[in-house]
Amino acid sequence: MIDPAIPRLYAYHRALLEAAAAGKSTITSGDxxxxxxxxxxxxxxxKDLSSLGPLGRRGQGYAINPLAEQLAWxxxxxxxxxxxxAGxxxxxxxxxxxxxxRESRFCVAAIFDRSPSLIGVDWQGITVADIDSMEHDIQRAGCNxxxxxxxxxxxxxxxxRMAAAGIRAILNFAPTVLDVRVPVLVRNIDLAGELSMLTHWLTAADANAEAEA
Amino acid sequence: MIDPAIPRLYAYHRALLEAAAAGKSTITSGDxxxxxxxxxxxxxxxKDLSSLGPLGRRGQGYAINPLAEQLAWxxxxxxxxxxxxAGxxxxxxxxxxxxxxRESRFCVAAIFDRSPSLIGVDWQGITVADIDSMEHDIQRAGCNxxxxxxxxxxxxxxxxRMAAAGIRAILNFAPTVLDVRVPVLVRNIDLAGELSMLTHWLTAADANAEAEA
DNA sequence: AAATGTGAAGAGGTTCACAGCG
DNA sequence: CGCTGTGAACCTCTTCACATTT
Structure with missing residues (x-):
């Protein structure tokens, strides 16, 4: 399965759960x-769904439950x-x-910080630990x-340190390029970059408006 | 300028400021x-930079300051x-x-919430306002x-309501598709979708490892 | 008749290879 | 000689059109 399709598959999954909750048992690609x-x-x-196998019935649409399970899988x-x-x-x-x-199978199993005022704090049964003990705690909690x-x-x-502790996928909110040599999947969420798209678009729109005037 | 290039331009801008801070005044595309x-x-x-005009000197590289200014513009x-x-x-x-x-020219000018325990709270000189007064406050604060x-x-x-108040660009962290009929640029930050890319990748990697074994 | 599944065409962006300057 | 700037090849993903199935 191709990369850019994954977030779409996730969106389908969510929408299917909604449709199921609304009492539907079948749905067409148009719906x-x-x-x-x-x-x-x-x-x-x-196209996305067909690449997973023949999941629909021609003339009818898709059965919601099996499709949702397939997507979840x-x-x-x-x-x-x-x-x-961390943080x-x-x-x-x-x-x-x-x-x-968000998702019942996502479980926050360990929390770290460096600040003494946060270390030891309890959050829903998890004690915030010192970043110094990260490797040990990550392995004990079985984080992936x-x-x-x-x-x-x-x-x-x-x-x-996360990579050294065996974690193979990281969601990074820090505005830095991470260099982990081990094969780890890193997804960067670049908030400032997203904002810059807005500011660019707004200024470009202004420039166009002036050009037309 | 093409869309997917914008976050890249922003990354260049950051890197140029870093290089300038490190005392450099010129830089090559390779550096x-x-x-x-x-x-x-x-x-x-x-490619990205040349589409903005002839900004470099062949054989030398780019002068950092003019380039950073051009990018900022x-x-x-x-x-x-x-x-x-909002929220x-x-x-x-x-x-x-x-x-x-992050950026000195980004200024948080209005904050809204619905919860009575947050309304009236002061954050760096800004008073959290009731969401009911959003249109009025947005316009008074001149938010864009x-x-x-x-x-x-x-x-x-x-x-x-933001669109009605004249805002034309929105960064949305809520996992919903927003439907604003006015021409407003909406960027969705889909955290759950990003996480799903990680989980997909991890399971696919496991499946491959098993297939090889 | 209605909706899926899919090869072929198309668009959009990236990489290549090299011409053009300093 | 080094590095920029760029047309052309390339590749990836999306859209179109339609054959296929219930």
Whole structure:
């Protein structure tokens, strides 16, 4: 399965759960597209789904439950994922809450910070630990996904320590390029970059408006 | 200028400021690529930059300061941007801090929440206001960018009200497709989707490892 | 008749190879 | 000689059109 399709598959999965909750048991690619606000075309949906196997019935549409299960399987949502969060400031805290509420099989299993005022704090049964003990705690908690929510200068070292502790996938919110030599998947969430797209678009729109006037 | 190039331009800009701070006054596309951890090729960098005009000297490289200024101009970093944040939970709080610290011309100018325990709270001179007065406050504060950090069910209504108040660019952290009919640029930050890429990749890697064994 | 599944065409962006300057 | 700037080849993903199945 191709890379850019994965977030789409996840969107389908969510939409299918919604449809199922609304009492439907079958859905067409067109209905699914409508549910997603037509941000994705029905053709695209069919291409994505057909690449997983013959999941629909011609003339009828897709049976929701089997399709949702298939998507959950492909996306790895059937495993339980144990997540380690480094940095428990506002961002880390927000992510912990979000992750826990979002998907029942995502489980925050370890939290780290450097600040003495946070170490020892309890969050939903998890004690915030000192970053110095990270390797040990990550392995004991059996974490397989890491989230980096620390300031940029500290991120690189933490990424390397996470990788050393056996974590193979990292979601990085620090605005730095992480260099982990081991084969680890790093996804960067570049908030400032996203903002810059907005500011660029707004200035470009202004320039166009002036040119037309 | 093409869309996917914008975050790259922003990355160049950051790297150039770093290089300037390190005392350099000139840089080649290859050096810049190295500074970015080779996540972007030197060819790509030259293509991106050349589309802005002839900014480099053949045989020498790029003069850092003029180039950084040009990038800042293209990205709209020379304007002052006034940002309205809806939702002041941990996420909203984290974003406010991040935005303020990140770029001096990004200014959080209004904060909204629905919770009585947050309304009236002061954050760096800004008073958290009731979401009911959003339109009025946004206009008074002259906000031109909106950030949505509220739970999914509330996001749609807030997006529409932001658009009605004249905001034309929105960064949305709620896992919902926003439908604003006015021409507004919406960027969705899909945290769950990003996580799903990690879980997919990890399960696919496991499946491959088993297949090889 | 209605909706899926799919080869072929198309668009969009990246890489290559090298011409053009300093 | 070194590095930029760029047309052309390339590749990847999306859209189109339609054959296929219930």
């Amino acid at each position: 699914l597209a409508a549910l997603l606000g037509h941000t994705i075309s029905s053709t695209q949906i069919r 492909v996306l790895g949502l059937e495993h339980e994922w144990r997540i380690a969060i 428990f400031g506002y961002l880390g805290h927000a992510l912990a809450t979000f992750i826990t509420s 996904i890491g989230v980096i929510a620390v300031p940029a200068p500290a991120a690189q070292a933490i990424a390397q | 810049l690529a190295a500074l970015l951890g080779h996540t972007i090729s030197s060819t790509q960098i030259r 293209v990205l709209g970093l020379e304007h002052e941007w006034r940002i309205a944040i 002041f939970g941990y996420l909203g709080h984290a974003l406010a801090t991040f935005i303020t610290s 960018i909106g950030v949505i950090a509220v739970p999914a069910p509330a996001a749609q209504a807030i997006a529409q």
